[in-house]
Amino acid sequence: MRRRLTTALALAAATASAHAEPSLVSGPEQADQDEIGDQAIGAELGVAGGGRVTPGGLRIAGHYLYQLSHQDWFDGTASFTYGGGEARCFRDRMDTFLCDHGFTDGSSVEISANVRRVFAPRGSFHPFARAGIGVALVRFSGDDVSGLAFPLHAGGGIRARVAPGFAVVAQADVQLGLGLFGHGLGAEPQLGMTVTAGAEFRLR
Amino acid sequence: MRTVVTAIVLLAASSGGCGGGDISREVGARCDTARDCDDRCLPPSDDFPDGLCTLDCQTSDECPVDTRCVDKESGVCLFTCNFTTDCSFLGPRWECNEQNERADQNVKVKVCVGG
Numbered sequence: 001m002r003r004r005l006t007t008a009l010a011l012a013a014a015t016a017s018a019h020a021e022p023s024l025v026s027g028p029e030q031a032d033q034d035e036i037g038d039q040a041i042g043a044e045l046g047v048a049g050g051g052r053v054t055p056g057g058l059r060i061a062g063h064y065l066y067q068l069s070h071q072d073w074f075d076g077t078a079s080f081t082y083g084g085g086e087a088r089c090f091r092d093r094m095d096t097f098l099c100d101h102g103f104t105d106g107s108s109v110e111i112s113a114n115v116r117r118v119f120a121p122r123g124s125f126h127p128f129a130r131a132g133i134g135v136a137l138v139r140f141s142g143d144d145v146s147g148l149a150f151p152l153h154a155g156g157g158i159r160a161r162v163a164p165g166f167a168v169v170a171q172a173d174v175q176l177g178l179g180l181f182g183h184g185l186g187a188e189p190q191l192g193m194t195v196t197a198g199a200e201f202r203l204r
Numbered sequence: 205m206r207t208v209v210t211a212i213v214l215l216a217a218s219s220g221g222c223g224g225g226d227i228s229r230e231v232g233a234r235c236d237t238a239r240d241c242d243d244r245c246l247p248p249s250d251d252f253p254d255g256l257c258t259l260d261c262q263t264s265d266e267c268p269v270d271t272r273c274v275d276k277e278s279g280v281c282l283f284t285c286n287f288t289t290d291c292s293f294l295g296p297r298w299e300c301n302e303q304n305e306r307a308d309q310n311v312k313v314k315v316c317v318g319g
Contacts, residue, residue: 087229087239087242088229089229090227090228090229090233090234090235090240090241090257091233091234091235091240092227092233092234093227093232093233093234093254093293093294093295095234095254100228
């Protein structure tokens, strides 16, 4: 009788331990379960907001994710921004060239290197933070103004698995940096934001 | 006391009448060609030192705030003023002069033009 009771208690304890495991797992192990995998690719569509000499408009981005650690992934991103092309620059009375582009003017091509840190899941959603640095070719065709920008990125998002190896992602990002422009503009600050959503596929 | 009141009145008059330098591609920017402006460039000349971006107009209703439609260059919007100092934001060679209004040439308006 006593042996039976001991065996039952041991089994119950083992079962309880097994069921409790997901909530006791620390962040790194939970990140493993996110199914990003060792490598993944993603595509996103959204909007970018800029102003002055920061481009904005429709944003299309492609991602390549490579696992660095239990929680962190390298996120190499190539993005394209397509905005309006109206001329918004002029020479003031002191003959200084100024630009005052709108929220969704200009276009750019950017590649950036980022690190994505995945946090413990909240229900079906896996939140993550992201930071990195990029280099972008920026153009405002209406004013024939082009430049090279070096934005720093910081943002975050959520990822939800919808099928094995397939997830949907939504993220927001702010950019702060410096752009070097021709046409007498010189160095100008870059300040913008993006909101995108898309899908990710696990490669392996 | 009278001196103070006069000064306040003069200050109010001088600040109330003129555009005060709200420069844009629409009106006020320097230009050489129409490409430098949203609508029209009055190229550099004695009348428009360093050039002036402006809009074609027939009445002042078609002009931005602080500008009036005057009977020059077939009707253009120019900054209003009370004194020549009101035109200093456009450059040292601009003065405040009376011009005929485009819609009613019997009406005189004071606008900034080259001196």
